[in-house]
Amino acid sequence: MRLSLGEKSFQWTNNVVLTLFALxxxxxxxxxxxxxxxxxxDAVKGGIYLFPREFTWVNVSTVVTNPLVQNAFGISAAxxxxxTASGVIITGICAFGLSFRxxxxxxxxxLYFLVPMLFSGGLIPYxxxxxxxxxxxxxxxxxxxxxxxxxxxxxxxxxxxNIPDAIIEAAEIDGANTxxxxxxxxxxxxxxxxxxxxxxxxxxxxxxxxxxxxxxNSLELKPLQTFLQTMLANAEAAQNLRxxxxxQEINDAASKAVTPMALxxxxxxxxxxxxxxxxxxxxxxFVQGVLIGGVKE
Amino acid sequence: MKSIKTAVIRGIWKYRWQYxxxxxxxIVIFLxxxxxxxxxxxxxxxxxIFKGIWESPWVGLEHFTFVSDxxxxxxxxxxxxxxxxxxxxxxxxxxxxxxxxxELRNPLFKRFVQSLTYMPHFVSWIIVAYIVxxxxxxxxxxxxxxxxxxxxxxxxxxGEMSWFRPIVVITSIWKEAxxxxxxxxxxxxxxxxxxxxxxKVDGAGKWRQMWNVTLPGMMPTISIMLILSxxxxxxxxFDQIYPLQNPVNLxxxxxxxxxxxxxxxxxxxxxxxxxxxxxxxxxxxxxVIATNQLSKKFGGSxxx
Numbered sequence: 001m002r003l004s005l006g007e008k009s010f011q012w013t014n015n016v017v018l019t020l021f022a023l024x025x026x027x028x029x030x031x032x033x034x035x036x037x038x039x040x041x042d043a044v045k046g047g048i049y050l051f052p053r054e055f056t057w058v059n060v061s062t063v064v065t066n067p068l069v070q071n072a073f074g075i076s077a078a079x080x081x082x083x084t085a086s087g088v089i090i091t092g093i094c095a096f097g098l099s100f101r102x103x104x105x106x107x108x109x110x111l112y113f114l115v116p117m118l119f120s121g122g123l124i125p126y127x128x129x130x131x132x133x134x135x136x137x138x139x140x141x142x143x144x145x146x147x148x149x150x151x152x153x154x155x156x157x158x159x160x161x162n163i164p165d166a167i168i169e170a171a172e173i174d175g176a177n178t179x180x181x182x183x184x185x186x187x188x189x190x191x192x193x194x195x196x197x198x199x200x201x202x203x204x205x206x207x208x209x210x211x212x213x214x215x216x217n218s219l220e221l222k223p224l225q226t227f228l229q230t231m232l233a234n235a236e237a238a239q240n241l242r243x244x245x246x247x248q249e250i251n252d253a254a255s256k257a258v259t260p261m262a263l264x265x266x267x268x269x270x271x272x273x274x275x276x277x278x279x280x281x282x283x284x285x286f287v288q289g290v291l292i293g294g295v296k297e
Numbered sequence: 298m299k300s301i302k303t304a305v306i307r308g309i310w311k312y313r314w315q316y317x318x319x320x321x322x323x324i325v326i327f328l329x330x331x332x333x334x335x336x337x338x339x340x341x342x343x344x345x346i347f348k349g350i351w352e353s354p355w356v357g358l359e360h361f362t363f364v365s366d367x368x369x370x371x372x373x374x375x376x377x378x379x380x381x382x383x384x385x386x387x388x389x390x391x392x393x394x395x396x397x398x399x400e401l402r403n404p405l406f407k408r409f410v411q412s413l414t415y416m417p418h419f420v421s422w423i424i425v426a427y428i429v430x431x432x433x434x435x436x437x438x439x440x441x442x443x444x445x446x447x448x449x450x451x452x453x454x455x456g457e458m459s460w461f462r463p464i465v466v467i468t469s470i471w472k473e474a475x476x477x478x479x480x481x482x483x484x485x486x487x488x489x490x491x492x493x494x495x496x497k498v499d500g501a502g503k504w505r506q507m508w509n510v511t512l513p514g515m516m517p518t519i520s521i522m523l524i525l526s527x528x529x530x531x532x533x534x535f536d537q538i539y540p541l542q543n544p545v546n547l548x549x550x551x552x553x554x555x556x557x558x559x560x561x562x563x564x565x566x567x568x569x570x571x572x573x574x575x576x577x578x579x580x581x582x583x584x585v586i587a588t589n590q591l592s593k594k595f596g597g598s599x600x601x
Contacts, residue, residue, distance in 0.1 A: 021410070022413040113322070
């Protein structure tokens with residue numbers, strides 16, 4: 001196919017523009033990793049933009065061996081696992097129950113779940129409710145309020161509704177009860193959708209920092225993202241990260257001048273790596289997820 | 298009469314498993330959505346922690362004096378500025394990106410660009426705030442390095458109010474344009490290839506094809522997305538704004554959501570903060586209803 005001069009130059013410009021945009025999406029992560037792997041005092045001089053100049057593991061090892069960071073990482077991991085499992089299961093069984101067209105009162109039940117999408121009480125009454133329920137300053141505030149997600153409920157329900165009735169009726173004739181149908185027919189046929197929703201829920205839990213910042217006071221209950229948020233507002237807090245590293249390392253670190261900035265970068269990398277590592281393998285499911293939600297109508 | 302009753306009960310009994318499956322979700326929504334809705338009455342009460350929501354004395358509209366508070370209107374104006382700017386630049390960005398991606402000839406290169414541009418969607422706004430901090434740092438940041446190489450003065454990006462809005466708009470495009478393009482790429486994929494052939498026969502070049510075939514083919518999706526973005530008029534994005542705030546930019550960066558958190562949760566003025574929250578919820582509700590009407594009128598499909 002022959003291209004005109006104008007089209008050729010368009011193709012060129014387009015390639016260049018999109019390459020730049022794609023690299024701009026990647027670059028900040030490369031940059032921060034380089035800073036996390038560079039000696040702190042040396043980094044202050046500037047000029048590190050792509051690779052570490054004075055390579056060292058000391059920032060990363062200080063951070064990784066720090067009990068505060070380990071604890072925050074553990075809280076994040078725990079809330080992600082528990083929150084995702086409970087969120088997908090409870091929303092999933094609820095959606096399945098609602099997907100029966102002949103269910104008496106179905107219209108009212110659906111309306112009951114829809115109203116909170118239209119009107120919310122706002123943050124302050126929500127906070128007071130959490131406090132009255134005894135959830136404030138406990139780990140469970142990260143999990144329980146999120147076990148039902150109305151948006152996921154709607155996506156799952158319409159997906160379940162589209163499973164042909166004939167399959168389910170055949171199973172009923174064979175004597176399978178509702179639970180058995182859900183387990184051995186509905187779940188296997190909905191796998192791609194369930195995978196997508198599981199992933200989105202997991203990413204949400206890993207990244208969410210708001211509840212840790214405003215509904216929880218104890219430092220030992222803060223998830224990693226909230227921990228990062230605290231250090232964002234107060235750079236000197238990163239100095240505390242040196243505590244807990246063993247004496248040898250502190251001397252070592254002192255001689256190599258570990259700076260708060262370098263330590264913060266190391267925690268940032270720690271908070272981003274789990275997502276960046278799994279992302280390439282799971283990207284396909286995420287994209288599917290958007291399209292499942294999008295073609296709902 | 299009796300037989301109808303037993304039929305109803307039998308109908309309900311038949312679906313007992315279904316009701317049992319719905320129950321946990323039902324309770325959670327009751328606790329975390331309906332109880333707070335009942336709790337909006339603290340906007341009209343003098344909330345006392347020992348008396349609780351239901352026993353605190355009524356104070357009428359006392360907490361609604363914020364409507365005559367110039368500080369509130371500054372915050373309101375800040376919010377509208379940010380939402381309008383984010384919409385103006387952020388809405389077209391994924392559309393343009395999808396069209397450009399669609400013009401790529403090499404499928405491998407296309408997938409490479411897609412994979413990288415989707416990625417920022419999955420990192421938290423906290424991480425984005427760190428990226429902003431290090432990239433724009435006055436002493437060691439890349440941006441200032443490039444500026445000084447090009448012979449310009451270095452800029453204190455986070456120390457000047459005027460840079461706050463551009464930073465918010467650019468980071469939101471950086472984070473969400475790639476991900477937002479997925480839905481538009483799906484729309485482009487649904488366009489009948491014969492339309493392009495017909496356009497070519499009529500002598501249309503690349504630009505005309507984009508303008509007269511691709512863009513009209515995306516129109517239904519674009520209008521749905523446009524309508525869906527209306528309820529966000531008052532939602533500047535707490536997660537994005539709050540981590541970027543500092544004492545210097547606060548006069549321009551304080552938005553309704555952050556203001557409610559600061560007065561309500563940090564300072565403990567529950568009543569006034571709840572009153573602002575309630576007023577915003579009412580406006581939000583009106584916007585959603587309007588959106589639904591618009592959607593019915595244009596797309597024919599109601600959203601709920």
